[in-house]
Amino acid sequence: MKTLIYGVTVITANAAFDVIPNGAVAFENGVITYVGPTPDEKARAAYDEVLDGRGGVVLPGLINTHCHAAMALLRGYADDLPLQAWLEEKMWPLEARFTAEHVRWGSLLAIAEMLKTGTTTFVDMYDHMDEVARNVEETGIRAVLCRGVIGLCPREVQVAKLEEAKAFARAWRGAADGRITTMMAPHAPYTCPPDYIREIVDAAAELDVPVHIHLSETAREVEQNVRDYGVRPVEHLRRLGVFDRPTLVAHAVHLTDEEIAILAEHGVKVSHNPGSNLKLASGIAPVPKLLAKGVTVSLGTDSAASNNNLDLFEEMRLAALLHKGHTQDPLAVPAAEALKMATIYGADAVFQRDRIGSLEVGKRADLVLLDTRAPHWHPHYDPVSHVVYAARASDVRRVYVDGRLVVENGVCLTIDEERVRYEASRLAAELTGRSLF
Amino acid sequence: MKTLIYGVTVITANAAFDVIPNGAVAFENGVITYVGPTPDEKARAAYDEVLDGRGGVVLPGLINTHCHAAMALLRGYADDLPLQAWLEEKMWPLEARFTAEHVRWGSLLAIAEMLKTGTTTFVDMYDHMDEVARNVEETGIRAVLCRGVIGLCPREVQVAKLEEAKAFARAWRGAADGRITTMMAPHAPYTCPPDYIREIVDAAAELDVPVHIHLSETAREVEQNVRDYGVRPVEHLRRLGVFDRPTLVAHAVHLTDEEIAILAEHGVKVSHNPGSNLKLASGIAPVPKLLAKGVTVSLGTDSAASNNNLDLFEEMRLAALLHKGHTQDPLAVPAAEALKMATIYGADAVFQRDRIGSLEVGKRADLVLLDTRAPHWHPHYDPVSHVVYAARASDVRRVYVDGRLVVENGVCLTIDEERVRYEASRLAAELTGRSLF
Structure with a gap:
């Protein structure tokens, strides 16, 4: 499946540290196939899945x-x-x-x-x-x-x-x-x-x-x-x-x-x-x-x-x-x-510079889409400054690893979080003998 | 209106720094009227508004x-x-x-x-x-x-x-x-x-x-x-x-x-x-x-x-x-x-120790309810440790000032946030001459 996320500010973290306004990232079979300006509507139609990410910021996982x-x-x-x-x-x-x-x-x-x-x-x-x-x-x-x-x-x-x-x-x-x-x-x-x-x-x-x-x-x-x-x-x-x-x-x-x-x-x-x-x-x-x-x-x-x-x-x-x-x-x-x-x-x-860590064609599609609507993101002067100095993890809207969507709107799609909470709490109480709040 | 929030862990920040498991806070006309264990069902019925906050943590604003x-x-x-x-x-x-x-x-x-x-x-x-x-x-x-x-x-x-x-x-x-x-x-x-x-x-x-x-x-x-x-x-x-x-x-x-x-x-x-x-x-x-x-x-x-x-x-x-x-x-x-x-x-x-800063009867009802379901809150050993070392502002579910609900589920009820984003962005662009991302 060919996926395209467009209309986003892309922080590539490539060697030139390019930041692309109104940019796009595409991937297929877990591999990044495009990083650049948002393609026009006709070019977008070539993708199986097209996500309008306007207002968002995309950075490497x-x-x-x-x-x-x-x-x-x-x-x-x-x-x-x-x-x-x-x-x-x-x-x-x-x-x-x-x-x-x-x-x-x-x-x-x-x-x-x-x-x-x-x-x-x-x-x-x-x-x-x-x-x-x-x-x-x-x-x-x-x-x-x-x-x-x-x-x-x-x-x-x-x-x-x-x-x-x-x-x-x-x-x-x-x-x-x-x-x-x-x-x-x-x-x-x-x-x-x-x-x-x-x-x-x-x-x-x-x-x-x-x-x-x-x-x-x-x-x-x-x-x-x-x-x-x-x-x-x-x-x-x-x-x-x-x-x-x-x-x-x-x-x-x-x-x-x-x-x-x-x-x-x-x-x-x-x-x-x-x-x-x-x-x-x-x-x-x-x-x-x-x-x-x-x-x-x-x-x-x-x-x-x-x-x-x-x-x-x-x-x-x-x-x-x-x-x-x-x-x-x-x-x-x-x-x-x-x-x-x-x-x-x-x-x-981790000696994987050729595979991950930046958004570049040929690398694995590990990426994060941030929502920038919260007050702490405004005004929208500088996405890099905001990611580092103002953002919070709760701004994460989507996470892809190897091109697979694993987090969407604050929910982890691959984990039964309620079960994890239950088992972790049970084991913690048993292990420590403490009553949890 | 008499409001009661019950079933919560209350971090009072009073002189004894009491932390009340399965506690409750009540207020009326902007003033805290009760801080203590969760009242029984009959006592809860005396309130006009009753909020089941189970699993939550309440702390002073x-x-x-x-x-x-x-x-x-x-x-x-x-x-x-x-x-x-x-x-x-x-x-x-x-x-x-x-x-x-x-x-x-x-x-x-x-x-x-x-x-x-x-x-x-x-x-x-x-x-x-x-x-x-x-x-x-x-x-x-x-x-x-x-x-x-x-x-x-x-x-x-x-x-x-x-x-x-x-x-x-x-x-x-x-x-x-x-x-x-x-x-x-x-x-x-x-x-x-x-x-x-x-x-x-x-x-x-x-x-x-x-x-x-x-x-x-x-x-x-x-x-x-x-x-x-x-x-x-x-x-x-x-x-x-x-x-x-x-x-x-x-x-x-x-x-x-x-x-x-x-x-x-x-x-x-x-x-x-x-x-x-x-x-x-x-x-x-x-x-x-x-x-x-x-x-x-x-x-x-x-x-x-x-x-x-x-x-x-x-x-x-x-x-x-x-x-x-x-x-x-x-x-x-x-x-x-x-x-x-x-x-x-x-x-x-700010020389207002008698009015705010802790959850005590007679003080103004400024308080915050935190959601503790996220993974970073588990296990639930110590609410004070978690608030300081693990929590994020995005855990805030409700905020009251003077007994008035001003934030609910991440939305500020008293501010038109979209208008604020618009005006702040407009003024920022005009003032700096920069195009915003």
Whole structure:
């Protein structure tokens, strides 16, 4: 089926960052076939499905490059605690009791939220990943999935986890018509012994998939790395050969100029998680410096337990606002740069720049149509400024992934949201023993 | 008419910060008559209007303590510029051409946005304030209004502006059934000569209204104050007797510990504007220190030209997140504190703690009903956490001001939104010569 959306302002996020007034986007079999001015009436008649989007803005589907989707089940369960108490007393004891069922419904809750807020691709690092992959398959979202591996355990458990991660990466790579890709994920330098990281990276090389790892989220883990290994985490990972593979690191809050140079030199991609970093009081990542050195900086929400939502419009705005205030430079992270971080840089960060992240002929048809009628959209001076500084996720009217309509007028067409609410609430109450409001 | 909303989680924001599960709020003639558990069916029958709000959360109407509403006409007109270029080349030349008509439609656009996003009271400092006051009267919102006075002008203009500000403050004080109160507003220490500030403060004393003033928004104006007057702005204003009047200062970004002590000693109220301060790269206000010293810190959006929306849910979340990350203290500005900043501390900041800012019997019936069905609200562990960390303004289902229903299901009942969009767009295009998207 050939679909055309016309009469819209198209934010392409292509290399020239073209914004097309009264533009149109067409796609067929999941692939974008046209991006340009609105065709005349006669040309429009050649399409099977024609959508008059006048007044709307179309942008590429947003890309969330760091998430632990299933933790949506713990959203708001504990906040405003010192990090270690939050982790050790609240998160870890409950996560240890997570079964496949928790991951199934927790990640489905997260996917419903992501789709409805315009996210069409997400990176997920967690356990029971078959459940997440099946949800991705069924809901129509795109995902880059990895079984996160923590290596602080006996050797036989290490081996079992690594085998599981490899089997998962192999089995699901390219699944769901290519919507699923996979990575290998040593959890972090402070949770994986060096030799184990080496093994995981070797497996990534063998499978030819990228590596995803947490890096320097807190000052404490950097100090620990220096204490344990005599070097800071970036040099540590470099020596372990991690950066010889395509690598996406999450957080990258505490970096020296030398570390930024190493990341740049190796083409390491960064997932910046401003909401989570602020909420957990981890600090403020040196994003303007990273961008200035040519490092790809994308955006992630981290989990809903530390955010507490999965809304990339918020992360875009935070990224654009935070670094201006923090560096007292009003030119830090302009609107267009923040929008790129959520789109084309996100595609870069998951090594799929040729497939997603911008509206260009030949790319997959992942796109979001925004309604611009609300007061906060007026006057209509600059669509890019408004998307970043004024819009809300509730402005999302339609979401397409691979050319398939998955959200329409605030309703997710591929998920039984009432069932998800019911199951998530049931599991949350059972797991925590709390009565819900 | 006696109205009852039952079956809701009530966040009272009272002194004990009570949160009532399966609660109810009733009001009559604009005054809250009941806050407590849901009455039984028989008791419910005594009300004229009974609303089943099951699954919803009710909180006090939000209070925006610093705004220049009419500047909504310049939302997104210019961003990502150095502050002085933004002001001198973009904002001021256009604002100089603002007529009463621009203020009428610009402020109405802003009021529509504020009401729909749960704001029931706003502080406004601008020119052509009769237009704003009439809009407040007609739309049903509550407001604290002042004619902002810049004194860098010939003496006769100074005198005329002061007379206008006094006449406005006198004429509209207590208008619209008490929904409008007024203040006197010397714009800032750097835009008003000292003697002129004294005159304005004397007028405030004569009229018995509070003073509203910008304070130490940028490092540059602090330096200028030291250069021009030999002291920093807080000591400067103290010496001029400003703080002998009830005073609300906006921004308060650049403060020493000594200045914080002076503000605390004089009961000066602060309007914290995190979104605007970040966007204009002004810096990050020392909010945790202010709160620790007992200073009332409320929340403001500033204008939509520097924010770029008027959404207090965003400011609440920013206030809760930003200071944690900036101070690397996860206990800085907990969720409840951020919610108080947007409600009861806001009432304090406008010297109306006895009338608004919390849901308590005898207070004016300004309240917001939130829909909690969206995925980002699940699981339902903690309503306060969710309001601050996960909610969006689009969750607002109903807004009452003075007991009058002004927003229902995302529609503002007291404003012709289509007309506002039309007029705002027309004026914006004429004013700027730009074609809108």
